[in-house]
Amino acid sequence: MSREEEARITLYDGPAGGWGALNSVKDALLHHQIPLKGAKTLLHANQPDGFDCPGCAWPDRNHHSTFEFCENGAKAVAAEATARRATPEFFARHTVAQLAARSDHWLEEQGRLTHPMRYDAASDRYVPIEWDAAFALVVQHLNALPDPNQAIFYTSGRTSNEAAFLYQLFVRQFGTNNFPDCSNMCHEPSGTAMRGQIGVGKGTVTLQDFERADAIFIFGQNPGTNHPRMLGELRAAHRRGARIVSFNPLRERGLERFADPQDKREMATLGSTPISTHYFQPRVGGDLAAVTAMTKHVLEAHDARGGVLDEAFITQHTLGLDALRQQLADTPWALLKEESGLTEAQLRAAGDVYLGAERVIACWGMGITQHQHAVATIEAILNLLLLRGHIGREGAGPCPVRGHSNVQGDRTMGIWEAPPPALLDRLQQVYGFAPPRAHGVDTVGAIRQMAEGRCQVFFALGGNFAAATPDTHETWHGLRQCGLTVHVTTKLNRSHLVHGREALILPCLGRTEVDRQAGGPQGVTVEDSMSMVHISTGMNPPASAHLLSEPAIVARLAAATLGARSAVPWAWLVEDYARIRDEIEKVFPDFHDFNARVAVPGGFRLRNTASERVWATPSGRARFASHALPLPTAIHAARAREAAQQVFTLLSTRSHDQYNTTIYGLNDRYRGVRGQRDVVFIHPEDLRALGLRAGERVDLHAVWPQEQDAGHERCVRGFTLVAFDIARGSLAAYYPEVNPLVPLWSVAEGAGTPTSKSIPVVLVPHRPDAPAA
Known part of the structure; x- marks a missing residue:
C-alpha cells in the first residue's frame, strides 16, 4: 500500500492546516526522495524569479514571500520534482494490459516520463520513439484526414498562455475549432451565466477586496482541500469581524476552523481560528432554492421598510428586476424550504447577514457548477449581488474559484470550441488566413464524436481525459475508436492506457524545470482566478534530456503539419517566448506591453469591465435573471x-x-x-x-x-x-x-x-x- 496506512476510518478532530499540513508536506518530500531539493524548490514557488505553483488557480498575495505555498501545492511540486522515473526500461517490463490493471495512485507513483513512447500493438507495450518520428506519425494522421473536424484537440488547465496561444493558432490554421478543455467539465456554467448577466465571464474581485468585505458567502466549495491558500484570506476576514456564510451539504473542516502553519503562536499553542460564522447544509442541489429564498427575503425586507435595495444602482445599471419580483412573489416559502433542505429561519438568517453588510463577496466552486440547473443557480447568486450594488464596488463582487492553475488563462488565449467572432476576425487580420467559423465540440461532444467513430485523431495537451470525464464506459470506448491518440504529459496516467489503434506519449517539461531554448532560459505566463497574469520560471534541471517544452512541442508539430500553408515562423517564436508574447499582444488588446508589464513582480491584472460597471451586454446594462424553481428535477x-x-x-x-x-x-x-x-x-x-x-x-x-x-x-x-x-x-x-x-x-x-x-x-x-x- 506504499506509504499509506492500513485501510481504516478515524475521526479527525483537529483544524485544517496546522501540524497535520506540515507533516503531510514533510512526508511528501521524503517519499519522493527529494528532502533538500524539494525544500529549496518550494522556496522558489510563486516568487518573482521562480515558478508558479502547478496546483490551483488561487492568486498569491505576496510574490516576495517565501511561504506562499500550501499543503496541496507542496504535494504538486514534490510530485513533479520527484526522483522517480518511468523510463523505457519500465515500459519494457510491463504490458499495457498489466499497467491498466494498476490503480491511478500506483500509476502516479512511477514518476516522471523520460522519453517519447509509441504503442506497439504486437507486444502490447510502449516502446521508445525519436521526436522527429513521433511528429511525423502525428502529421501522417492529421494530413490524411478528409475533414479537419475529424481531429480533436484537448487542453488541460495547466497549459501556459504561451503554449495555449500557439496551440489555438495552429489548430485553427489546420481548420477546426474542436477545442474541448477542462473548463467544459467545471466552470463553463460560470462563464455562461456571467457573460449573459454582467458581460464578462470572469470574477470581478481581487485579493484586496477580501480585505474590505463585510460578508463572504461560500457556495459549494471546499477550500481546505481544493484551494488551501484561500483559508488565509478567510482567516484574516474572520479575525477582523467579517461574516463568513458557508453553504455545503458536508461539514468540511476547512470551512470550520484553520490553523495557519505560518502563525508561530497558533502552531505553538495548538490553537486555530474559526472560519464560518454561519454554516448551512442544504441538500445536494438545494443551492438554487436557498439563494432564491435569500433574494425573496431581501425584497420582502425592502417592501416592509424601504431603503434596502440600491435603487440608484438598479435604475442606472440594470434591467429585469420587475420580472424577478413577480417570479419570487409566485414562489412560496414552503417550496423553498422543501427544495433547499433548510428551514425558513435558516434561510432568513442567511438573508439577514447579506442585509447587514455593506460589501459582499460571493464565492462558488464545482458544488454549484456540476448540476443540471447550474447556470440558473449562478444567475441567482448574481441577482443577489445586484440587488444592493455589490458588483463594481470595493470589497464586493462575484468570485468563481477555478481549479487548474491556468484554466482561466487558456480560455483567454482562445481555447474555446465556441470562439467569439471578434477573436476569429482578429486572427484573420493578423495572420492572413480564414479561421473556421463553425463551432467545434466541447468535452461531451468530443466523447460522442469519438464513440460514433467520427474522430480519427485525439491530441491532448496535458490532462487525464479518460479519468476526468463522465460516462467512463462511453469515453473509453470512444478513445479506443480513434486511429491515433497522443498525450503531452509529465507522468503516466490512465489516459495513456486507454488508447487508439496507434498511440504516442510525449513527455514535456514541468513548470518547476528550467526551459532552455536558443534564446536562453524561458519563462511562461499564467492567469489566476482573479485575472492576474504573472510569469513562471523553472529552476530545477529537467527530469530527462529528452523532454521538450509544451510551446516547443506545439510549434514543431504546427510547422511539420502546416508546412508552406502557414506563414507563422513557428521555430523562430519558440527560440524566445517573449516573441510569443508579442504575438499575443497583437491579437488581444488587453495584453498591450505584455513583456514589460509581466516583468513587474506579481505581474498585472487584465481589465474587467464589470468591475468598472461597464456592462458588455447587448443592452449595455447588467441583467436580473428570472427562474422558477425547476420541477421536477x-x-x-x-x-x-x-x-x-x-x-x-x-x-x-x-x-x-x-x-x-x-x-x-x-x-x-x-x-x-x-x-x-x-x-x-x-x-x-x-x-x-x-x-x-x-x-x-x-x-x-x-x-x-x-x-x-x-x-x-x-x-x-x-x-x-x-x-x-x-x-x-x-x-x-x-x-x-x-x-x-x-x-x-x-x-x-x-x-x-x-x-x-x-x-x-x-x-x-x-x-x-x-x-x-
Missing part, C-alpha cells in the same frame, strides 16, 4: 420511479490526497479516511433508516430514466459506508471512481457541464460474486 423523477426504495443524491468530490484526477495518496485526513478510496459518505440517520451500519460495503446503482439511458447498467461496487455529517438524503464519494454513474446526456442546461454533483442512486448490499458493471 432528475432527482424528483427518480424518486417517483423508484418509490419502493430510498433514492439518494450522490455528489462526486476529491479526497484531500488528490488534485483533480491526480491521486497523491490514499488518505483523506479531514474526513478521517485512511488507506482507501472506495468509500461513500452518508448521514448516520440515513444509515439507520436503511438498516445498515458504518463499515458495511454496498453497491451504488444510478437510477436514470430508461428512455434516455436504455441499455446501460450504471453501477460501482464494493464501497464502504462512512457515517458523516452530510445533509440527509445526500451521499458523497470520490471521483474518478464514480464517473461511470454520470451519463453523457445529463449536463448543465446552457453550458454542457456533466452533472457529476447530482447523481440519483440507490444503495444495495454488496455481493462479492456480482459481475462488474
